[in-house]
């Protein structure tokens with residue numbers, strides 16, 4: 457049930473219509489990647505690919521503290537009053553969480569138009585009305601009008617998407633408020649913490665992390681070794697005050713932000729999380745939960761025109 461409560465995106469620019477996506481967004485993105493990176497991604501030999509995508513050895517990881525600018529835009533719509541009220545406290549918690557991991561998120565007031573966003577350098581969070589959230593999600597996933605009704609169904613129980621290639625998190629504050637907030641007087645702190653957890657999780661995607669429940673045999677279980685504390689990249693984060701992060705995830709993040717191996721992995725796939733997961737899976741021997749038992753239906757779901765990448769498996773074991 458809990459996992460129904462917020463988006464199951466592996467974040468981040470899964471291909472809603474692969475052709476259109478490739479034609480536009482990735483091309484634009486490649487162009488600006490080439491500005492960041494003098495050497496563009498090249499075709500790798502099978503051996504090179506296996507070595508690059510192995511997580512067994514991340515190579516040298518620079519875990520020195522890192523600073524990252526995050527634009528935070530709140531829609532000026534009057535129905536966002538509660539968001540304006542909660543956000544300072546929410547941001548304190550987000551910043552505190554990442555600060556403890558050596559990642560300093562420097563908040564900037566975002567204007568209606570994004571500044572010069574870039575992966576691992578400058579990110580943006582947009583707190584939106586539901587209408588705006590849908591419009592921006594359509595655009596980010598490049599959902600054309602004939603597919604929008606079906607996309608609406610996919611979005612029914614979602615409040616946020618993280619788009620890694622765009623360096624943006626879109627949150628439907630309105631829907632989150634309606635679906636998740638406690639109306640009890642005195643519960644404002646509970647609501648604030650839950651919203652903070654949502655942002656912590658979504659930003660995790662923009663910092664190069666995938667879901668804890670993605671694979672059954674990777675080093676990231678859904679709970680910390682104490683068996684209780686939920687991993688912040690799991691779907692057990694509603695109204696918890698004790699999210700946890702593994703040293704391994706900290707290393708992944710720093711490797712990404714420090715332009716180490718994880719950054720090179722993402723650069724190789726043009727920051728497409730779908731491709732990233734495919735290669736991580738292949739070259740580390742990771743298995744998806746229940747893959748053997750329900751492979752046929754699942755594969756169809758994943759490749760179908762309407763499903764976003766992670767709508768299919770997140771809830772089943774909850």
Ligand SMILES: [Zn+2]
Pocket residue numbers: 463464465466467657658661667
């Ligand atoms: Zn997620």
